[in-house]
Amino acid sequence: xxxxxxxxxxxxxxxxxxxxxxxxxxxxxxxxxxxxxxxxxxxxxxxxxxxxxxxxxxxxxxxxxxxxxxxxxxxxxxxxxxxxxxxxxxxxxxxxxxxxxxxxxxxxxxxxxx
Amino acid sequence: xxxxxxxxxxxxxxxxxxxxxxxxxxxxxxxxxxxxxxxxxxxxxxxxxxxxxxxxxxxxxxxxxxxxxxxxxxxxxxxxxxxxxxxxxxxxxxxxxxxxxxxxxxxxxxxxxxxxx
Numbered sequence: 001x002x003x004x005x006x007x008x009x010x011x012x013x014x015x016x017x018x019x020x021x022x023x024x025x026x027x028x029x030x031x032x033x034x035x036x037x038x039x040x041x042x043x044x045x046x047x048x049x050x051x052x053x054x055x056x057x058x059x060x061x062x063x064x065x066x067x068x069x070x071x072x073x074x075x076x077x078x079x080x081x082x083x084x085x086x087x088x089x090x091x092x093x094x095x096x097x098x099x100x101x102x103x104x105x106x107x108x109x110x111x112x113x114x
Numbered sequence: 115x116x117x118x119x120x121x122x123x124x125x126x127x128x129x130x131x132x133x134x135x136x137x138x139x140x141x142x143x144x145x146x147x148x149x150x151x152x153x154x155x156x157x158x159x160x161x162x163x164x165x166x167x168x169x170x171x172x173x174x175x176x177x178x179x180x181x182x183x184x185x186x187x188x189x190x191x192x193x194x195x196x197x198x199x200x201x202x203x204x205x206x207x208x209x210x211x212x213x214x215x216x217x218x219x220x221x222x223x224x225x226x227x228x229x230x231x
Binding site for chain 2: 034036041042043044045046049087091102103104105106107
């Protein structure tokens with residue numbers, strides 16, 4: 001099963017960049033890397049996803065290692081509103097409904113220090 | 115109107131009650147999901163429906179019974195629950211294309227907080 005591992009928690013100062021790592025050493029060639037975050041008392045929300053190339057959107061950037069065995073979510077300038085649990089998951093581009101591919105781990109709890 | 119709406123937001127029920135959770139998506143998506151989130155545990159996938167047909171059931175106890183009458187609505191019928199079933203139940207939807215399954219981002223509702231006494 002392709003699984004991901006993330007640090008349990010991280011802290012960052014407000015207005016500084018944050019790099020959230022994710023290891024997925026058993027990733028397959030058809031797996032997309034997705035990131036979600038869950039703010040307190042809310043459901044998870046999509047942040048970004050990618051396959052091989054680095055990706056940027058208005059929320060964050062995703063840096064994918066050349067061997068695809070790890071990736072890093074980058075928040076360029078953290079604000080207090082970015083305090084959340086961040087999840088890295090893999091989704092198969094061929095078969096969308098493989099059980100393990102829609103499994104969220106425990107994620108990384110990001111604390112922002114004012 | 116938000117993309118994925120769940121009702122009720124909070125539910126308290128006894129072990130002998132029968133209740134239902136409702137999820138409605140206004141995004142035109144073709145897949146819907148039920149997840150369970152217990153305290154200090156990862157989100158657990160319970161059920162997946164694609165084009166109104168169930169394609170995934172992660173060995174969920176029969177006291178949880180899903181229903182997907184159309185692509186916009188998803189129900190979770192609850193009966194004879196146990197206190198350990200108390201959790202946040204999250205509904206999600208996605209638009210997935212044949213051969214491009216992994217590209218559909220999941221849109222989650224805010225969840226239904228269930229307490230079983």
